[in-house]
Amino acid sequence: MASSQTPIDPNSSTNNNSSSQQQQQPRPLQMGAKGAYIVRLLMVGDSSCGKTSLVLRFDQNVFSTKFVTTIGVDYRDKMVKIEGAPMRLQLWDTAGQERFRSLTSNFFGRADGFVLCYDISNRPSFDHVIGWMRDIKTRAPPDCDIVLCGNKSDLDSDRVVQVEEGRGLADEYGVQFFETSALTGFHVEEMFTSLATTIKRRRIDEYEESQGAGGGGGMAGGMASVSGVSQTISLGKGEGAPAGATRSCC
Ligand SMILES: Nc1nc2c(ncn2[C@@H]2O[C@H](COP(=O)(O)OP(=O)(O)OP(=O)(O)O)[C@@H](O)[C@H]2O)c(=O)[nH]1
Numbered sequence: 080m081a082s083s084q085t086p087i088d089p090n091s092s093t094n095n096n097s098s099s100q101q102q103q104q105p106r107p108l109q110m111g112a113k114g115a116y117i118v119r120l121l122m123v124g125d126s127s128c129g130k131t132s133l134v135l136r137f138d139q140n141v142f143s144t145k146f147v148t149t150i151g152v153d154y155r156d157k158m159v160k161i162e163g164a165p166m167r168l169q170l171w172d173t174a175g176q177e178r179f180r181s182l183t184s185n186f187f188g189r190a191d192g193f194v195l196c197y198d199i200s201n202r203p204s205f206d207h208v209i210g211w212m213r214d215i216k217t218r219a220p221p222d223c224d225i226v227l228c229g230n231k232s233d234l235d236s237d238r239v240v241q242v243e244e245g246r247g248l249a250d251e252y253g254v255q256f257f258e259t260s261a262l263t264g265f266h267v268e269e270m271f272t273s274l275a276t277t278i279k280r281r282r283i284d285e286y287e288e289s290q291g292a293g294g295g296g297g298m299a300g301g302m303a304s305v306s307g308v309s310q311t312i313s314l315g316k317g318e319g320a321p322a323g324a325t326r327s328c329c
Pocket residue numbers: 124125126127128129130131132133143144145146147148149150173174175176230231232233234259260261262263
């Protein structure tokens with residue numbers, strides 16, 4: 080697990096505007112030095128919707144009510160095992176503030192997946208999802224996967240964005256949808272695991288099948304699991320029914 084406030088220069092990225100990426104075939108996932116697939120996930124969305132809090136809940140199982148706005152891009156990584164496949168999730172936690180937009184959008188070109196967040200108690204953050212999605216479509220690889228994430232589901236009494244609106248917008252874009260709470264932990268692990276599983280199936284299993292190597296590359300099937308060091312504090316896991324997940328992909 081690693082954390083840094085200094086972003087690695089992403090400008091060596093490939094971009095979906097290049098004609099070489101117009102093909103239908105998804106790219107294979109890159110294999111890292113330690114035999115784990117590298118999955119680059121970007122956290123995007125308006126400032127204060129809870130991107131950093133979601134990453135910290137997922138990575139370390141902690142939560143703070145203190146708001147420390149992200150400057151530029153923060154980075155963490157987390158090892159997980161998805162259906163038998165070891166994957167290093169690189170979590171790029173971008174700043175939501177407008178003044179960092181040109182910096183953070185430079186990172187889009189190398190993403191494998193996006194967690195596009197809004198705050199269910201903040202209508203503008205939901206309205207801005209369209210703009211975020213436009214940026215992703217413009218700058219990110221066409222085979223990346225996206226999850227739309229309505230965070231702060233614990234603030235139900237302050238809710239201004241209904242679950243159906245979030246799910247409806249996700250359906251329009253054909254992406255996965257979750258409501259989460261970084262505060263309670265509700266659906267946080269499920270959301271990251273679901274995104275990683277979608278990426279794994281398309282970028283490992285389907286790719287290998289298309290190459291005639293057989294599905295899964297010999298990896299054991301089964302439930303996705305998450306491993307790694309986690310620090311537990313006494314905040315209960317969330318309860319309630321899933322907000323639902325729909326199809327993926329951009
Ligand atoms: N009630 C509640 N508060 C949350 C939740 N997630 C985050 N917060 C609070 O919302 C504030 C902003 O959270 P951050 O995670 O820093 O927001 P961010 O999206 O990373 O913001 P930027 O870094 O500026 O883009 C903090 O005070 C958090 O404690 C949640 O699920 N429920």
